[in-house]
Amino acid sequence: MKKLLFLLLLACGLAHAESSVPDLTAEQWQEDLDFLANEIATRHRDPFHFAGKSGFDQAVSDLRGRIPSMKDYEVVAGLQRLAALVGDGHTFVDTSGVYGRFPLEGFWFEDGFRVIRAAPGYREALGARIVAIGPVSIEEAQRRIQQFVPQAENRWYVLHASARQLMGVEPLAAAGVLPQPEPGPADFTFEDDAGRRFTLRVQPVPAGTDASATSPRTRCHCPSRTRRRGSGLPTCPIRRRSMWSSAPSTT
Numbered sequence: 001m002k003k004l005l006f007l008l009l010l011a012c013g014l015a016h017a018e019s020s021v022p023d024l025t026a027e028q029w030q031e032d033l034d035f036l037a038n039e040i041a042t043r044h045r046d047p048f049h050f051a052g053k054s055g056f057d058q059a060v061s062d063l064r065g066r067i068p069s070m071k072d073y074e075v076v077a078g079l080q081r082l083a084a085l086v087g088d089g090h091t092f093v094d095t096s097g098v099y100g101r102f103p104l105e106g107f108w109f110e111d112g113f114r115v116i117r118a119a120p121g122y123r124e125a126l127g128a129r130i131v132a133i134g135p136v137s138i139e140e141a142q143r144r145i146q147q148f149v150p151q152a153e154n155r156w157y158v159l160h161a162s163a164r165q166l167m168g169v170e171p172l173a174a175a176g177v178l179p180q181p182e183p184g185p186a187d188f189t190f191e192d193d194a195g196r197r198f199t200l201r202v203q204p205v206p207a208g209t210d211a212s213a214t215s216p217r218t219r220c221h222c223p224s225r226t227r228r229r230g231s232g233l234p235t236c237p238i239r240r241r242s243m244w245s246s247a248p249s250t251t
Contacts, residue, residue: 020207021076021098021170026068029075033064036079036093040086050087050152059085073099077174080148087152089161100169100204102186106130108159113138113166115190122200128190131197133166136177141166144175169204 024032037060040047048056063078070078080093103119112129115122130138142162148171149161165171172178178186184204191197 021072023072024075029067029070029072030064033060033067033075033079033082036082040083040091044086044091047086047091050150051085056082056085071180073170074174077148077171080171084148084150087150089150089153089157092150095168095171097208099171100207102167102169102188102202103205104130104167104188104202106163106166108163112191113142113163119205122202124198125188125190125200128192128198130166130188131191132189133172133177134179134186138166141172141175141177144177145171147175 037056041056051059059082063075063082066078067075076093076095076098080095083091083093104115104122104125105117106113107116112131114127114129115125116127118126132138133141136144145162145165146158148165149158151158153161169178169184172186173180185201186204187199188202189197189199
């Protein structure tokens with residue numbers, strides 16, 4: 001089955017993207033893996049500059065061997081990791097609309113990973129730092145999720161990409177942050193600027209659903225982002241505002 005199921009952006013082309021994780025047999029997944037590996041090896045100008053050919057080939061072999069015992073979303077995460085081994089931001093498996101997502105948006109600031117946008121039910125989290133997802137600290141969750149992000153890219157790319165991956169249900173499950181076999185709602189622990197910690201159970205939005213199109217969301221607005229000397233990460237005086245000034249809430 002010479003079909004790449006996910007949008008793979010290479011220097012020379014792209015393929016069609018699915019809107020949810022497909023339900024395939026192990027043999028079909030292995031065919032797609034072989035196709036993906038061959039496309040990377042033959043179309044990329046320098047596919048092994050980061051991991052080396054032997055490292056890349058070993059990763060392909062390891063994934064191929066594990067596919068029969070993996071869930072579909074775990075295979076997709078494995079394909080993400082394989083593409084990330086190329087090391088550049090132009091080669092990746094685009095899972096937009098494929099994974100379920102938690103209806104929060106985070107941004108890495110100097111003092112941590114803060115919520116800058118949230119669905120109405122989670123307004124309390126706006127501006128707070130996420131300190132843990134389930135029993136896993138946000139620092140450890142970020143470390144585990146890095147395998148899906150091209151590591152040879154610049155620091156800002158890595159921070160931005162990891163922020164998106166940290167809100168993906170299946171990547172978190174594949175990385176061992178969320179429980180398996182059926183990832184679902186998760187307990188997020190937050191800390192506000194007064195040092196108060198609180199936990200919210202966050203319900204994920206199904207794959208392919210645009211939550212912002214069905215209900216208003218709120219975000220933290222940073223009137224000015226400044227970078228302190230040293231870390232280079234922005235600091236932000238945060239205030240809340242509505243994304244939609246006149247739309248009524250549907251919740």
